[in-house]
């Protein structure tokens with residue numbers, strides 16, 4: 001997988017932001033004030049089964065790193081991709097809600113094997129909620145742009161960037177490095193011994 005690591009100040013300042021989208025390399029038709037976030041770590045997803053969705057979401061929100069950017073470029077295909085992701089997300093939650101409603105209805109009306117049916121329904125709802133949490137993270141502009149903040153919050157990495165986006169972002173990085181070099185303080189001269 002190709003990855004380009006970009007210092008967070010470049011993304012946050014908006015200076016040198018490419019004119020094409022990261023995913024398709026097509027000329028941007030819309031720009032969005034948005035926030036890149038760090039990925040939810042794998043151990044937190046495992047913890048979901050032990051401490052439940054509410055605590056996991058709380059921890060995920062507390063530990064996530066964010067980098068906000070004023071006008072990130074997106075092409076029409078990006079917009080389409082986001083719409084599809086949101087429809088899938090809505091679908092997952094609709095099915096979860098339907099399962100919850102059916103299981104409550106079943107529980108209220110059941111005579112015989114209540115426990116067995118209830119356990120199955122709860123397990124199904126938990127799995128659907130897990131799928132929903134995954135879908136939430138997929139249905140974001142940050143995911144469409146394939147940008148993720150590093151755990152230290154200092155950089156944003158773009159995965160599988162389009163070559164044209166890569167060319168422009170590398171140019172922005174070089175300009176940023178030249179800027180840093182120009183503002184670097186002159187090495188202090190050692191004071192005289194007396």
Ligand SMILES: [Zn+2]
Nearest residue numbers: 021024075078
């Ligand atoms: Zn695009």
